[in-house]
Amino acid sequence: MLKRETQPSRNSLGASSPEQRIVLCIDFDYFFAQCEELRNPSLKGKPIVICVYSGRTPTSGAVSTANYIARKLGVKSGIPIVQAMKILKDQKGAAFIPMDHEYYETLSEEIMDSLRERADSFEQVSVDEAFLDITARSHSDYGNAEIIGKEIKEEIRERHGLACTIGIGPNKLVSKMAADSAKPDGFRIVRPNEVEQFLKDLPVGKLIGIGPKTEKTLNQNGIKTIGHLAVFPEDKLSELFGKNLGPLFRRMARGEDNDPVRERFPKQFSKIITLKENASTFNFRDDVEPIAKVLSVKLNQTGFKSKTIGIIVITPELKTKTRSKTLSYPTSSEEEIFSIASQLFQEAFGSQGEETLIARRIGVRVANFEEKTKRVGDETESLSKYIL
DNA sequence: AACAAGGGTTTAG
């Protein structure tokens, strides 16, 4: 059914790529739950649910993640805690553990630091995921890459006691999808000549960056598999998803991705809380101050200052409203963040007798960073190695 | 034409 015009032959345009990159993607399995197993081994073998309690009622909140025992029974990220409790009510020993992000971050940092040394260049994507460019140290040879990858996997098990999944491929996209296809506790290599076969029959929704909304639109246009997407007319895709994203999706479906593995620096910080009860501005003024403080501290600790300060309101219908303001100078001052956020809340909630906006959750965001001068103790810091 | 600001949406973990 799917007509494939994509032949093994390369496209004929210009510089035959200096590309023999080999990229390794590492993903710690059910990371938060595994961290909990690490400090409390008696949890092993039981369903574990990592919870974010909102404080509205003793059980209200959402599931952050769960180990595979719980997942197999239907507990997924994002579902209400109550629902997870229902699913697991007959499971003896099921554990509902409040998320302890600081602890996970500490463990993550230790491991990331040891991974960083094993890469030509390194990119931490999240608390439990990273890319390693291993082109040079593998001499662009997948046999060598396999040895390196397996060493890393074992080292993490032995030194840190954690299971992980590793994917290896010619770029970040393919390495990540290779890892996704192999988890948990997996290892998979997809070589350049295997990319097309690897991708073509997977549902489009499996492509990184294609979520539920995009998948639905694609399906409605007859695109069910990544192979379909790879040969779909580019102008149609541009029409559907925009001039940038349309063509990008098509390239991704072909397994193409030139994005380099590079250190990431934060571009924004935000903090959002759930209010005990839905409220308007006049009632949650006291909640804004501690939020401003947290962000100010974080800016000062990391050495950033932000020019843009914004607020976020989640309505009872779970719609998101945002307002922001950009200053002519960067700041990290608690008072300043608080004062501007308060101002924005006033404006957003209608100061002159309009209908009052009601919030379920409120938050503050700082963005548009400018680096503060100097910082001691960090060598990797000088940010001049930033090639874009 | 290029860029910045601002608000919304989508994705991911």
Added chain:
DNA sequence: TCATCTAAACCCTTGTT
């Protein structure tokens, strides 16, 4: 029925240089 939290990237519109 119940629905966390953080961060990034993109889209579109509007306004400025």
